[in-house]
Amino acid sequence: MPESPLLAVRQLDAFYGDLQALFGVSIELATAEAIAVIGANGAGKSTLLKSIAGLLRARRDAIAFDGVPIGGIPAHDVAARGIALVPEGRGLFASLSVEENLLIGGQLKRSGPWNLHRIYELFPVLAERRRLPSTALSGGQQQMVAIGRALMSNPKLLLCDEISLGLAPIVVRDIYARLPTILGERVSVVLVEQDIVQALKVAERIYCLQEGRVALAGAAKDLTREAIAAAYFGV
Ligand SMILES: Nc1ncnc2c1ncn2[C@@H]1O[C@H](COP(=O)(O)OP(=O)(O)O)[C@@H](O)[C@H]1O
Ligand SMILES: [Mg+2]
Numbered sequence: 001m002p003e004s005p006l007l008a009v010r011q012l013d014a015f016y017g018d019l020q021a022l023f024g025v026s027i028e029l030a031t032a033e034a035i036a037v038i039g040a041n042g043a044g045k046s047t048l049l050k051s052i053a054g055l056l057r058a059r060r061d062a063i064a065f066d067g068v069p070i071g072g073i074p075a076h077d078v079a080a081r082g083i084a085l086v087p088e089g090r091g092l093f094a095s096l097s098v099e100e101n102l103l104i105g106g107q108l109k110r111s112g113p114w115n116l117h118r119i120y121e122l123f124p125v126l127a128e129r130r131r132l133p134s135t136a137l138s139g140g141q142q143q144m145v146a147i148g149r150a151l152m153s154n155p156k157l158l159l160c161d162e163i164s165l166g167l168a169p170i171v172v173r174d175i176y177a178r179l180p181t182i183l184g185e186r187v188s189v190v191l192v193e194q195d196i197v198q199a200l201k202v203a204e205r206i207y208c209l210q211e212g213r214v215a216l217a218g219a220a221k222d223l224t225r226e227a228i229a230a231a232y233f234g235v
Contacts, residue, residue: 036203043209054078084155090146099130105152112154119148140171
């Protein structure tokens with residue numbers, strides 16, 4: 001566990017109306033650290049990210065960022081503090097070009113290393129396709145736009161919701177190969193993944209959610225496949 005975490009989620013509960021989706025979830029993340037949050041469909045992974053991003057109500061002190069309680073503050077305030085979400089399904093604007101989608105991410109005008117030039121350096125294929133509508137791109141390229149748009153806000157924390165979903169393994173490897181560069185800019189990353197093998201390659205620590213609770217947490221290198229499978233599937 002990091003000594004002074006960038007992000008500290010403490011005993012977070014989350015609800016959709018009467019349905020409770022998270023039960024006392026606690027996670028921590030240090031600056032420039034990557035963690036993976038894994039778990040089966042419906043385990044609560046997206047709910048956790050949405051709560052951190054300010055898209056769901058949360059107790060104020062259930063989420064601390066940079067030492068400041070931010071639970072339940074509006075999403076645009078969370079973004080302004082330096083948390084960017086790459087949402088499930090990417091959420092690109094279909095009527096806008098690749099470059100226009102990227103520029104939307106820059107509207108917060110936070111200072112930092114990321115700008116159009118750096119995004120095109122990270123994902124050169126996007127520079128070639130910058131004038132095309134985002135819908136003209138392959139799934140993997142669209143995911144790159146979604147990640148680039150999030151980085152354009154110069155976040156301290158990047159929340160990635162299943163970036164590998166529906167993509168071919170070679171495309172997933174290609175995207176994951178960029179993570180060290182992102183971490184090298186002191187951006188912390190939460191990777192929500194069902195592709196455990198990929199996630200474990202880059203994440204120092206993992207949390208496994210099961211039915212809205214943390215079923216297992218620890219350093220990736222200390223956890224056995226059996227322990228992960230048991231926590232993941234609840235067997
Ligand atoms: N918008 C919603 N309204 C009601 N229930 C939801 C909503 N989104 C998710 N849930 C429920 O919350 C639980 C956790 O879902 P989710 O966080 O999306 O899981 P995961 O991302 O791990 O697949 C599930 O039981 C799911 O059915
Ligand atoms: Mg999800």
